[in-house]
Amino acid sequence: MNRFLPPWLHRWTGLIWLALLLASVVLLGQRSQYGPTQYMQFTMDGLRAGTIYALIAMGFVTVFNVTGIINFAQGAFVMLGAMLTVTVNNSATFLPPAPRLLLAIVAGIVGTTLIGLLLERMTIYPARHASPLTLIIITVGDFIALQGLALIAWTAKPYTLPAFTTLQIADKTIRLAGVVLKAQSFWIWGTTALVLLVLGYFFERTMTGKALRACAINRLGARLMGISVSRMSLVAFGMAAALGAIGGIVVAPTTRPTYDMGLVLGLKGFVAAIMGGLVSYPGAVLGGLLLGILENLAAGVTKAGLKDMFAFLLLIIVLLYRPHGILAARQETVEARQP
Amino acid sequence: MPRRILVLFAMLAAIALLLAACKPAPTAEPVQEPPQPPAATEEEEMEEPTEEAAKEGETYYIGFASAITGPGSSLGEPERNTAEMIAAQLNEQGGVVGPDGVRHKVEVIIYDTESNPDTAVSVVRRLIEEDEVQVVVAGSLSGNSLAIVPVVSEAQVPYISMASARAIIQDTETGETRFWAFKTPQENLHSAKWQAKYLKAKGISKVCHLFENTGYGKDTNNQAKAAFGPEGIEIVYEDTFERSDTEFGAQMAGVQASGCQAVVVGAIPPGASTVTVALRDFVPDLPVIHGHGTCNMAFIELAGGAAEGVVSPCGRLMAVDTLPADDPQKPVLEKYIADYSAFTEGEPISTFGGHAWDAMMWAVEALASLPDGMDLDEQRAAIRDYIESNIRNWPGTGGIFNITPDDHLGLTFEALTFVKVENGAWVYFPESAW
Numbered sequence: 162m163n164r165f166l167p168p169w170l171h172r173w174t175g176l177i178w179l180a181l182l183l184a185s186v187v188l189l190g191q192r193s194q195y196g197p198t199q200y201m202q203f204t205m206d207g208l209r210a211g212t213i214y215a216l217i218a219m220g221f222v223t224v225f226n227v228t229g230i231i232n233f234a235q236g237a238f239v240m241l242g243a244m245l246t247v248t249v250n251n252s253a254t255f256l257p258p259a260p261r262l263l264l265a266i267v268a269g270i271v272g273t274t275l276i277g278l279l280l281e282r283m284t285i286y287p288a289r290h291a292s293p294l295t296l297i298i299i300t301v302g303d304f305i306a307l308q309g310l311a312l313i314a315w316t317a318k319p320y321t322l323p324a325f326t327t328l329q330i331a332d333k334t335i336r337l338a339g340v341v342l343k344a345q346s347f348w349i350w351g352t353t354a355l356v357l358l359v360l361g362y363f364f365e366r367t368m369t370g371k372a373l374r375a376c377a378i379n380r381l382g383a384r385l386m387g388i389s390v391s392r393m394s395l396v397a398f399g400m401a402a403a404l405g406a407i408g409g410i411v412v413a414p415t416t417r418p419t420y421d422m423g424l425v426l427g428l429k430g431f432v433a434a435i436m437g438g439l440v441s442y443p444g445a446v447l448g449g450l451l452l453g454i455l456e457n458l459a460a461g462v463t464k465a466g467l468k469d470m471f472a473f474l475l476l477i478i479v480l481l482y483r484p485h486g487i488l489a490a491r492q493e494t495v496e497a498r499q500p
Numbered sequence: 501m502p503r504r505i506l507v508l509f510a511m512l513a514a515i516a517l518l519l520a521a522c523k524p525a526p527t528a529e530p531v532q533e534p535p536q537p538p539a540a541t542e543e544e545e546m547e548e549p550t551e552e553a554a555k556e557g558e559t560y561y562i563g564f565a566s567a568i569t570g571p572g573s574s575l576g577e578p579e580r581n582t583a584e585m586i587a588a589q590l591n592e593q594g595g596v597v598g599p600d601g602v603r604h605k606v607e608v609i610i611y612d613t614e615s616n617p618d619t620a621v622s623v624v625r626r627l628i629e630e631d632e633v634q635v636v637v638a639g640s641l642s643g644n645s646l647a648i649v650p651v652v653s654e655a656q657v658p659y660i661s662m663a664s665a666r667a668i669i670q671d672t673e674t675g676e677t678r679f680w681a682f683k684t685p686q687e688n689l690h691s692a693k694w695q696a697k698y699l700k701a702k703g704i705s706k707v708c709h710l711f712e713n714t715g716y717g718k719d720t721n722n723q724a725k726a727a728f729g730p731e732g733i734e735i736v737y738e739d740t741f742e743r744s745d746t747e748f749g750a751q752m753a754g755v756q757a758s759g760c761q762a763v764v765v766g767a768i769p770p771g772a773s774t775v776t777v778a779l780r781d782f783v784p785d786l787p788v789i790h791g792h793g794t795c796n797m798a799f800i801e802l803a804g805g806a807a808e809g810v811v812s813p814c815g816r817l818m819a820v821d822t823l824p825a826d827d828p829q830k831p832v833l834e835k836y837i838a839d840y841s842a843f844t845e846g847e848p849i850s851t852f853g854g855h856a857w858d859a860m861m862w863a864v865e866a867l868a869s870l871p872d873g874m875d876l877d878e879q880r881a882a883i884r885d886y887i888e889s890n891i892r893n894w895p896g897t898g899g900i901f902n903i904t905p906d907d908h909l910g911l912t913f914e915a916l917t918f919v920k921v922e923n924g925a926w927v928y929f930p931e932s933a934w
Contacts, residue, residue: 193757206747213746317571319770321802330804334781341749341781415746417770417802421571422744457747465750466713466740 175487182455189462198339203461204454209346209415210429211453212353216408217430218437218445219360220401225439226377227390227397230296234280235405236427237307238273242406243418244311245269247320258328265322270406276307277402281395289391304427311420319417322410332414349411353446356407360442369396377440405430425469432476438486447488557602557872560595562863563627564608565638566662566856570615574798575640578840578853579662583608583637585843586860596868606867608860609633613640617647624648628655634867634879637859639663640852642715645683652680656877658866658884660684660859662852665719669908682887682908684858684898685851686815688720688766690913691791692727694813695764698789698918699733701934704761706736710751710775711766713740720766720791736760743771748778755783762786768793773802780806787811792916795851800924811929813916815851817897822928823917829895836897854897861896862887 190199217239224232246269253261284299324332326344333344364370375383376393384390408426409418416422433452437444455475460468479487564583567576587608590596595605609631613620620639627633628651635658639645642665649668652659661668661683669681699707709724711717721738728735737758739751755763763779763786765772772794779788788810790799795814800807816823820833836857837849866886870879891903891910899915920929 193754195753195757199753199757202749202753206749210747312570317573319773319798319802321804330802331777331806341752343781412746416744417774419744419770425742425744457750461750461753464739465748465754466742468745468750469742 175483186458186462193462195462199461200458201338201340203457205340205342205346207454207457208450209343209349209453210457211433211450212349213408213412213426213449214429214433214452215446215449216353216356216404216411217426218433218449219356219442220404220408221431221434222437222439222442222445223373223397223404224401225434227373227380228285228296228394229380230285230293230300231431231439232398232401233297233300233427233431234303234307235401235430236423236425237304237311238277238402238405238423239409239412239426239430240311240418240420240423241276241307241402242269242273242409243322243413243422244315244320244409244420245272245406246410246413247322247418248315250322251320258323262323262325262328266410269410270403273406273409274399274403277405278395278399280307280402281398285394285398286391289394304423308420308423315420317420319419321417322413324414325411330414343415345411345414352407352411356404357442357446373397429472432472432479435476436479436483436487438488441486441488444486444488448486451487555602557598557604559605559607560867560870561631561633562606562608562860562867563611563624563631563633563636563638564860565611565613565620565623565627565636567615567640567644568612570613572613572615572641572644574850575662575852576613576615578847578850579640579856580610581844581847582840582853582856583610583860585839586857586864588843589839590864596864598871599869600871602872604867604870604872606864613638613644615641615644617644620644621647621651624651628652628657632876633657634870634876635660635863635883637662637856637863639668642668649678649681653678656680657880658682658863658887660862660887662855662859664688677906677908680884682859682862682903684855684862684896684901684909686792686898686911686915687909688716688723688791689727690911690916691720691813692723693913694916694918695724695789695791696727696731696733698811698934699728699762699764700731701931702762702787704787705732706734706758706760708755708758708760708763709735709738709766710755710763711738711740712768712771713742716768716793717766720793724764724766741767741771741775743767745771745774748775748782751775752778752782755779755786760786762789764789764791766791766793769796769799769802773799773804773807776803776810777806792851795919795926797848797925800921800926807921808924810921812919812926813913814919814926815854815898815915816917817849817851817854818926819917819919819928824928824930828900829897832895833897851897858896858898858901862891862894865890 217235220235221232246265249268250262250265253264280303284303285296288296288299321330323329324345325348326333335342335344364374372388373393373396375388376390380390433449434445436448436452452472452475456468456472459471566579567573568580590606595603597603609627611623613623624636624638627636636652637660639648639661640663642663645661645663645668657680659681664685664687666672666687668683669678709721711721737754737760739754741751765775767775772790776788790810790812792814794812795818816829817833820837823830836854840849840853866883869886870882888903888905891901894901899911901910903910918929919926
């Protein structure tokens, strides 16, 4: 499509597409006489969903940067984080609600991280000399195995996690100029902001973080500098598991966690990561937010049941026209960064 | 490069092997043999003067298969428990006594369909061909049951399904009744008729219909359209949602913009619960009406308070304590609840177990009607004929059944009753209180 446009238009194509998209959204919204309140509602819904996608996408990015593989078990980490937290929260009844929830969250993150580390040592490390394709297929297998084990452990029953504010299933509702917000949304945004700060500190100030970045820029070079790439792969899987678990835990009170919740969330996180170019954290966050907002806007003005279709349509569009992400400069390629 | 491809193939082969190993051929879960030796049974019989001298005929077999594992396990487990309970009761009674006074032991052979149509078909084949059962009670999910129907029809074995789709007992295109297939659960059309009745009584003519994006949800939508139109109720807005959805702003904007007077939901928990939470946030003044897929405690628990005031048509099993005393089903329901709670040591009651109870009791009653000395094919045909012509005015957990050659379910919409969520429980909601 782009090559038919005059060259001076090239750098604006992204914006033109976005403007066309927003125009069609407003046009479609006219049918139901949607006003600013509705669009605000869709956007806030999208921001909340998008933040979860962003957290999951950052897990994809962490593993891809260090090992060059796409870890399809990421969705299983999301599910495990939620399910482990629910289980601990339901069983540690000797504690009052607030500390119990806190303990459950810590246990959920630590437990999922341990499973992530174990998974890397048991399934990825032994095959570290195999091609990336083989490793990716292994992660698909890991996902199926973890979900199958979760079905045995938790059955197909839906569970509940209390909302962080009220410590009950029913969450506090906040109404702002006709827009309905849940208190949990602020926990989701706050947690993600905190995670971003911690990640920033980790990558800029700590030795391990710098070593991870070195691996991401050039694995061979990093190895020559004495960085153990296999150890960094382990760290990356642990981090990805923790990020996934945090995403699963903060979203758990807004949904009813089941053993199969990881599939759709994992795939949406993958779409967000692809939109961000798979290698950049800001890209992943932007990709997640954009995905959330666009799918909610599109679903809002057409049919709500088409939400997932829009998300995956977006994936196809991005892969076709912006294969290196919405933020990437044109000449920069993933291959160039991954020797 | 060839080595890499080799490794890849090796990995794939390993995964395939692993998957094959993880899915062992379904093994029988034989029902516990009676703990006492046969001598004890004879003694017991001799103590009962009403029974004729112990003339023992061949053992009858009921083939049972439900979704004990897999996504349908919340249905299949209570069904399995119910089948085990009935098997234990039959053991205690020493089986059934035929019209000619010959006593037959009855064994229930239980398999797991793993919620998977392929497995369901293979275990049912096994029940028919290897275990040579007289009657098959199987299929917790509509998809599994629909896959079983051709197998039993070909083998000419009476089949009772525990799933709700009409297509199990009737070819939906030709309207022809499936000769060998019966079922016990109520249908979405029954729910929709109740909903229409309620809406009409409330003077509501414009409704929104929200349904989950599954086969079940779509069926509730189709049946709502079929039942609401003749009553002058218009569906002004309809949309779907996913069971795992966390945001409902899109659907809620549609509901608000459509100006409907009530929202009808076609879903099961957890989707039914999360959408109810959203409805209470966005449109707290609109009445919310669910279908019988929500008739369990999980719906109320998962909705965390938002379920309060929700109304729904439901099987009588969930509101037995608040039913009027003259309800003809009440004794059956109370006995089932007492028996099930005692047998499972306090597992929660579910309507699915009730569907299994109805199906198993038809099978047992039909077996008791067989005279001694028939061969297997004759027995199977006789059981089918018995169920078709003798399950009349038959109070079960699902309703008062009246099976006819044209209707292999035999329930009207009044098999369901109308209930409301009050103080975190389903209570009977009679028309006089509407």
